[in-house]
Amino acid sequence: MMAATATLPPLLLLVLLLAAVPAPSHGWGVDGHLMVCQIAQARGRLSGAAAAAVKDLLPSYAGNNLSSLCSWADDVKFRYPWSSPLHYIDTPDGLCSYTYDRDCKDEDGVKGRCVAGAINNYTSQLLTYGRPSSSVPEYNLTQALLFLSHFVGDIHQPLHVGFTSDRGGNTIDVHWYTRKTVLHHVWDASIIQTAEDDFYGDGVADFIDTLTKNITGVWSEQVPSWEECGKNQTACPDIYASESITAACDWAYKGVDEDSTLQDAYFSSRLPVVNLRLAQGGVRLAATLNRIFG
C-alpha cells in the first residue's frame, strides 16, 4: 500500500481514500431522498405561494428541482460537522417510544440537537421568508429549505429514530441476500434498491410514479390525516418520530439478530412499510412547506 500510493498524485490518492471508506449512513440513501422531494414537488401538491418560494430559494443551477438537492445535507456533513446529529434521534434501548424532552439531544446531551429539533429550527427560519429581517438573525434560507427537505425525509426512515446502543441499526451486521451490510443501510437503501431491481424497469422514476399514483389512489383517504398537524403548529416532527420508532420495533428490528441473513421474507413484508414512509415523507414535506409559506 505504501509503495504503491507513494507515487500517486495527492489528489488522486485522496479520491481513492474517500472511495474506500464507506460513508456513515444517515438517512434514506440518495434515491429515498429524491423520492420524498419529488413527491412533495409533484404537480398540485404545493400551494402557489409555496411553489413560488421554493423556486425563489433554490439556487438557479437546480432548475427549480428540489429533488436534485435533497441529499445536499448529507454532502455537507464534513463541511458542517455540527449538522451530523441533526439527521437522527437516539431513543432508549428497548423502549419503543419517543418523547422530545427525553430524547432530542446530541451525544453530549445538548437539548434540541436531533432531527426533530432541526425540523423545528429550519421551519422557524423559513417563517421569516419575505418578512422584514431587522429584528431576526439573518439565516441562509436556501440552506434552511435544503435542510428541512432532507430532514423531513430522514425522520420518516424508521431506523433514524432507533435505539441508542446500536446507533439505529448501524452496529447490527446482517447479510442482505448474499451481501454483507448493516441493518441501518438495509432501511436507507437496500430495500429500495431491491424494489427498483425487481419491479421498476426504469428505476427510481418508475418507483416515484407508482408512489404518486397510490397517494391519489389507494392512500387518498388517509392522506388528509398524514397532513394534519396540531392547531397553530407549522411543523409536527414529534408525530413522525413516534411513528418511526414504532415501525422500527414492529418491522425493522423484529426478528433480526447480529449476522441475520435477510432475504425474500423480510424484503416482501418490509417493502410496504418503506413505501408508506416515503409517501408520507413527501406528502408531509409539501404540507409543511404549504403551512410555512401560506
Ligand SMILES: *[C@@H]1O[C@H](CO)[C@@H](O)[C@H](O)[C@H]1NC(C)=O
Ligand atoms: C430533478 O432532479 C432529479 C435528480 O437529479 C432527476 O432525477 C429528475 O429527473 C429531475 N427532474 C426534472 C423534472 O428535471
Ligand SMILES: *[C@@H]1O[C@H](CO)[C@@H](O)[C@H](O)[C@H]1NC(C)=O
Ligand atoms: C439551527 O440552524 C442554524 C443555522 O443553520 C444552525 O447553526 C443550528 O445548529 C441549528 N440548530 C438545530 C437544532 O437545528
Ligand SMILES: *[C@@H]1O[C@H](CO)[C@@H](O)[C@H](O)[C@H]1NC(C)=O
Ligand atoms: C446560501 O447557501 C447556499 C448553499 O450553500 C450558497 O450557495 C449561497 O451562496 C448562500 N448564500 C449566502 C448569501 O451566503
Ligand SMILES: *[C@@H]1O[C@H](CO)[C@@H](O)[C@H](O)[C@H]1NC(C)=O
Ligand atoms: C401501490 O398500491 C398497490 C395496491 O394497493 C400495491 O399493490 C402496491 O404495492 C403499491 N405500490 C407502492 C409503491 O406503494
Ligand SMILES: *[C@@H]1O[C@H](CO)[C@@H](O)[C@H](O)[C@H]1NC(C)=O
Ligand atoms: C392559536 O393561535 C391563536 C392566535 O395566536 C390563539 O388565539 C389560539 O388560542 C391558539 N390556539 C391554540 C389551540 O393554541
Ligand SMILES: [Zn+2]
Ligand atoms: Zn440524512
